[in-house]
Amino acid sequence: MAQNVIVYTQTTCGPCQEEKMWLNQHNIPFEDRDIRKNEAYFQEAINLGASMTPVTWIKKENGEEVVIHGFDKEQIKKALDLS
Numbered sequence: 001m002a003q004n005v006i007v008y009t010q011t012t013c014g015p016c017q018e019e020k021m022w023l024n025q026h027n028i029p030f031e032d033r034d035i036r037k038n039e040a041y042f043q044e045a046i047n048l049g050a051s052m053t054p055v056t057w058i059k060k061e062n063g064e065e066v067v068i069h070g071f072d073k074e075q076i077k078k079a080l081d082l083s
């Protein structure tokens with residue numbers, strides 16, 4: 001699994017914490033970017049069309065990029081080719 005996974009979060013966001021726990025439970029490496037602690041991360045999330053957190057950006061091995069708004073396990077599984 002050579003995907004690159006970035007999750008844009010904020011500490012007060014319950015679904016963000018749930019998604020990070022879920023990713024950890026499934027041994028999926030990811031980078032956590034707190035949009036409240038870094039203005040550049042905030043702008044990146046906005047550029048991805050964010051109106052809420054979490055926003056998950058996945059770059060697949062084939063170069064395809066997937067953006068998921070909110071914590072949607074099924075979309076994440078599909079994007080990461082998990083069964």
